[in-house]
Amino acid sequence: MVLKTRATHAVSVLTVSVLTVFVLSAMVASPISAFAAPKGYLQLSSFAPAVKNARLTIGITTKTAIPTTGREQAFGYAVFTGGFSRVLVLVTHLGITDSKTVGLGGFHTHVLDLKNASAKCSGHAAEVDLASGKRPNFDPGYRFALTGNKATIIGVPTSAVKGARVEGVAAFTLTPVFQDENLTNLCVDVVNKLPK
DSSP, X not given: OOOOBXXXXXXXXXXXXXXXXXXXXXXXXXXXXXXSOOOGGGSEEEEEEEEETTEEEEEXXXXXXXXXXXXXXXXXXXXXXXXXXXXXXXXEOTTOOOOSOOOGGGOEEEEEOEEOOOGGGTTXXXXXXXXXXXXXXXXXXXXXXXXXXXXXXXXXXXXXXXXXXXXXXXXXXXXXXXXXXXXXXXXXXXXXXXXO
């Protein structure tokens, strides 16, 4: 698994009619200068996985407090247990409905697949495999907690991801690609990852 890190962020929200329930986000990108430092909540300090009774709980700590107002760009945290397959994410993108279980600040969980960036996501680290949104565990509603600079995803069955061993975590932003108001691609920018 190779993920490239980018400092460019999606920063503005576009309210759209989302026909694709399986989408992570529909945010409009407005690039920030490549020289701008990533926001502290996208800079990872550590992660701590624990498995009990075949259920994974993972805490992710960032450099600064994780915003929960929903006014920030579309962003989240990914947990890798098997490369780009069955990636566990905690993500926010208020104004877009793709989850039945939305918590504080619009945060919710998904289990999805990523793939190498296509031509439409050129320059991005990867993209969401939108077909993975059709799986039953795409919108699992796993419990999570957000406290200051720590995000914790609680009690994920190891069978829902690719096992109990966590390969790494990443902070990411999202950039959608539309054609005739239909989402065709969802590009992922990895801002920071652990291990580096």
